[in-house]
Amino acid sequence: MIGSDGGSPDAAAVHGTDAEGMAVHRMIVYPPDDENTRMVHYDGVILGRAFKADDIREFLRAASMQDPEDLDLTGPLFEWREIGPESWEESSP
Template sequence: MAVRVVVHPPSPTGGRRVHADSAILGVAYGVRDLLEFLRRAGLDPDDVNLDDASLIEWHGGGPGVWSPEDAAFAG
């Protein structure tokens, strides 16, 4: 069974909550944090495609958005 990852919108103070299935993985402040969370969830970071919608559901912006300022610029 594949892991389903949800990356929530940036918080007002920066960072994005990350869930894998029903488990809270933590708050990521960038791609490096996200990849570490995915490694801990059992995925190989070298095999992860951040644009793979079947693996990662992005809310409030994609992999280039980590703060409210990023979201405003991207939108």
Template sequence: MSPDLRVIVYPPDAEGGRRVRCDGEILGRALGPGDLLEFLRRAGLDPDDVRLNDGLLIEWRGGGPAVWAPDTEGA
């Protein structure tokens, strides 16, 4: 796995999907951790080496790896 890659997972949208970017390129919209790992595999990473909560490879916006639903509190 390249330490130079930068992955950003954006906050959940209204349906709970999260946009995923790697090095500025949109990889897709993940509906859960399995989708995210598949996008990273297609980007050349080994899913067995990816730790979703390590904070080095993935920048989580709007909640970490356990958040896959929109924040509806206060709505």
């Protein structure tokens, strides 16, 4: 579900499940590019480029999600392509 602004996810839709109630990856974080940023998509919609893990939390905060700082970035909501959030811990801008 896309937010009322046409791009950001609605807070209620952030925790997606399929028909059987299984969690589905709603947010895809792509591999780092040449500038060490990652494209972030939510349900096929581009949210922007993240320079660090906190940027992903900011995308969720902008979508009115409560307490995104407590969200486990390795949880079922996320699909990390090639490398996970731990790479940012090593080389944050």
